[in-house]
Amino acid sequence: MAAIVFNTALIGQRGGNLCGEDELSIEACSSCQGQYLFNAALKDVYYDSADLSRHFFKIPAIDLPPCRYCGALQWQFATPAPELAQVQAGPWAWVLASRVFTFDAEA
Numbered sequence: 001m002a003a004i005v006f007n008t009a010l011i012g013q014r015g016g017n018l019c020g021e022d023e024l025s026i027e028a029c030s031s032c033q034g035q036y037l038f039n040a041a042l043k044d045v046y047y048d049s050a051d052l053s054r055h056f057f058k059i060p061a062i063d064l065p066p067c068r069y070c071g072a073l074q075w076q077f078a079t080p081a082p083e084l085a086q087v088q089a090g091p092w093a094w095v096l097a098s099r100v101f102t103f104d105a106e107a
């Protein structure tokens with residue numbers, strides 16, 4: 001599985017909160033596979049790939065708002081998280097450091 005490399009400079013330019021020791025990942029709703037950007041270092045879940053000011057803290061005491069894709073009131077990150085090809089095809093493709101598509105040669 002190819003590692004996902006993030007364009008943190010662009011995320012910062014677009015208003016994402018970065019701390020320098022960011023643990024970024026793309027996570028998906030376990031119900032509908034809708035994708036979110038997550039920074040585990042800051043517990044930030046970004047809801048809208050076009051507006052990074054819309055982010056919420058994922059901490060035990062606070063429920064996340066309903067899934068913006070399927071409306072589920074209680075939802076969890078899917079396991080495993082989306083793979084690179086799914087991220088490339090999804091709304092968060094712009095956060096990838098490389099837009100070069102990879103192909104699975106090991107069929």
Ligand SMILES: [Zn+2]
Pocket residue numbers: 029030031032033034067068069070071072075
């Ligand atoms: Zn969902």
